[in-house]
Amino acid sequence: MESEPKLAAGSGGSVVVEACQACGDADLQSVLFLGYLPPVNQMRMIGARPHEQPAYPAELLYCPRCEMVQIGLIVDPAILFPPDYPYTxxxxxxxxxxxxxxxxxxxxxxxxxxxxxxxxxxxxxxxxxxxxxxxxxxxxxxxxxxxxxxxxxxxxxxxxxxxxxxxxxxxxxxxxxxxxxxxxxxxxxxxxxxxxxxxxxxxxxxxxxxxxxxxxxxxxxxxxxxxxxxxxxxxxxxxxxxxxxxxxxxxxxxxxxxxxxxxxxxxxxxxxxxxxxxxxxxxxxxxxxxxxGPMAEQLSLFKDQVVASKTELLTMLHGIKAEGQRIQAISAPSRASTLAHYAGLDDGLIDCILEIDGSRKIGRTLPGTLIPVVEESRLFADQPEYALMFSWHIADELAPKLRDKGYKGKFIVPLPRPRII
Ligand SMILES: [Zn+2]
The missing domain is CATH 3.40.50.150 (Vaccinia Virus protein VP39)
Structure with a gap:
């Protein structure tokens, strides 16, 4: 495994991964394609008319030679990590x-x-x-x-x-x-x-x-x-x-x-x-x-689970909307953008996303959507029937806090399988 990757040039400063980022082998297997995603840190102001913006293919690849799982397109870091990158x-x-x-x-x-x-x-x-x-x-x-x-x-x-x-x-x-x-x-x-x-x-x-x-x-x-x-x-x-x-x-x-x-x-x-x-x-x-067991088999199972998780979430959300009930979402981490795009969530399904006071995301929209990010107090004032947790991996910590603050509705935990708590 002495060889180093020879990546192919892409357009606009992005690079298509034609060979494994780690060992350079060209025999990469496709695991999953999540569609085209906008840069997660480009959040437009609420009310701004959407205009042209880039979107990048999100394909997950697997290298059987060195076991590395990797993304199939390397986006220009100047776009992903601008000097005013908001994460601290x-x-x-x-x-x-x-x-x-x-x-x-x-x-x-x-x-x-x-x-x-x-x-x-x-x-x-x-x-x-x-x-x-x-x-x-x-x-x-x-x-x-x-x-x-x-x-x-x-x-x-x-x-x-x-x-x-x-x-x-x-x-x-x-x-x-x-x-x-x-x-x-x-x-x-x-x-x-x-x-x-x-x-x-x-x-x-x-x-x-x-x-x-x-x-x-x-x-x-x-x-x-x-x-x-x-x-x-x-x-x-x-x-x-x-x-x-x-x-x-x-x-x-x-x-x-x-x-x-x-x-x-x-x-x-x-x-x-x-x-x-x-x-x-x-x-x-x-x-x-x-x-x-073999990683290729695990990744194949993973793809099946991803598809099932997405369709179950959509079925759940459509059922809630069909009954005329409201859904807001809790917090807008980077991962919210992938979930929203792959599952097809928009401002017709999700009324708004709530962030704690002081968040730099308040006043903006989730990338590539018109879902507004607003102050958390809106959740307690509106009392929507459901709150979808984009930060589902810390649901156990977040849910009791929001209950203590006065939210009376139900929580939707979207992953691994959608459930209501
Ligand atoms: Zn490799």
Missing amino acids: SGTTRILHENFADLSRECAELLAPAADDLIVDIGSNDGTLLSKFADGGWRLLGIEPTEAGQLARDKGIATEAAFFTKGLAERMKDKHGAAKLVTAANCFAHIENVHDIIKGVVALLADDGVFVSESHYLISLLETVQYDTVYHEHLRYYSLTSLVNLFAMHDLEVIHARPIPSHGGSIRVYAARQGSRPALPSVKKMLAAEAAR
Whole structure:
């Protein structure tokens, strides 16, 4: 698996994936086609007349050679991650707790010495690095968007740049080698995965460790999360596929475990081959993945489940509308856009989407639709009979909160199979 991918050029800065993003093999199998999706972060103002906008084919592909599941079109990152990219990690409690857990685990496993360098790729507003602030370590964030200023305001050194091998070499010359490099929820988002890993290898000390957190393919399959397929997510990792990918760069996975972020993620520790002992967690997780059976069969079952889930949701929503009842939706995460487009939800079915006060999405419409995003208070004033949960993966946390605040209707949880609670 020495070859690297030769991607074919597409139009308008996007790139069609003609060969596996990881191993370069051209024998890619189609898993699922979700139609054409608009960029999830382009939300127009309520009342603005819709005008021409791009939409990109969302096809999920599988590489039997290296086990990598991946999207079939790489959209120009300048379109997906504009400088005013609205996502800030500091706003989500679950992610705060996860980052605190990550820093504790790293401190325990790696015992970095005072003054060791810790680098976070895609450091966003500095939330993860801030969890390392009490250890006496030197911290450096790499963040191309304006969110980096929020980190600098907190006193965390942050380089305004995309992470590349070239940047990694410059950072090493300037700051020295890193004991720990982290990449939380961005390792599946960056186009040239080999360039990132080469950069990590260049930056790491001989006994350094690279920790990545990414959406976990097995969670995606188990809970039929087709809504997490959109163009920001270029690859959908199993541990098996990551072991294959890292091996191409003489890196070895030394620890791995599932974590709850984003409806099911995987935290993976990798180091130079032979530099550190691998913990039993690695073999255990790989065995659990193998025990699920051939990936091609799992993906075929997944497609059937996706289609069934969509048709059941539509049947449910049409039944509710036929009785003259109202449906509003709770929260507008990126995944809401995929679900709405694939299932065909529009402002005829969903009256509005509710976001908590202060959300930058209020006053805008869900991408590619006229469904308005409004303040949460509207839910309690209108008391619609049904509230559809786009953030269904945290329904157990959200539903009681909305009940406490006074919502009396029923909740629709759209995935894995639509149900009413
Ligand atoms: Zn491959």
